[in-house]
Amino acid sequence: MSEINIAIVDDQNLFRQSLALLINFTEGFNLVAECEGGQHLLDRLANDSLKIDVAIIDMDMPGMNGIELNKLLQKSHPKIKVIILSVHVNEILVTQMINTGAASYLAKNCDKNELSLAIRTVYKTGFYFNNDALKAIRNSGNHRLQTVDALTSLPVALTDRETEILKLVCQEYSNAEIGAELFLSARTVEGYRIKIINKINCRNTAGMVLFAIKHGIVELSL
Structure with a gap:
């Protein structure tokens, strides 16, 4: 398998830098962008002609949040597969983000093995839903x-x-x-x-x- 080109978008410096280290030291992963906000990523895409396979995006960011960034990426860069990483994991948010094009939704406290699995699976198949996401989808709109x-x-x-x-x-x-x-x-x-x-x-x-x-x-x- 060729290397997976990954971008990280998160305004929390320590978390973003730690995630960047994980990506850089994982075989098969190639970190191509480390951005502190959504507009920073969009500017990089416009000016640097980056090839991004998977973007890991925080939900809560000042200026442009993950919801807005995901919508813009789906419109202008639909080939980029988006993984949402958030402290907020509830049924409405999970189904909303997937409905608007996100390929996966993970809690920020997930372990490194699940994140690596999600990246590889999203790159290969276009989606990764863990148990929390599946439960949210099943229960969305009180659907039984x-x-x-x-x-x-x-x-x-x-x-x-x-x-x-x-x-x-x-x-x-x-x-x-x-x-x-x-x-x-x-x-x-x-x-x-x-x-x-x-x-x-x-x-x-x-x-x-x-x-x-x-x-x-x-x-x-x-």
């Missing part, structure tokens, strides 16, 4: 999963093939792996993924998984 009822009351109509592909996406299959499973080309699978994203009005793979969990299409283990 009843698989049969959920499938018959989807807000959009998915074809059998689209549902099949969505389930495999949730199992972290790549386009090539889905194609091999369903005897389709990777290009055809990508076409289906784009159709699904457009149908359910989400932004990326994390949004697809969020939709599938909320509507009982898949049951991911806690």
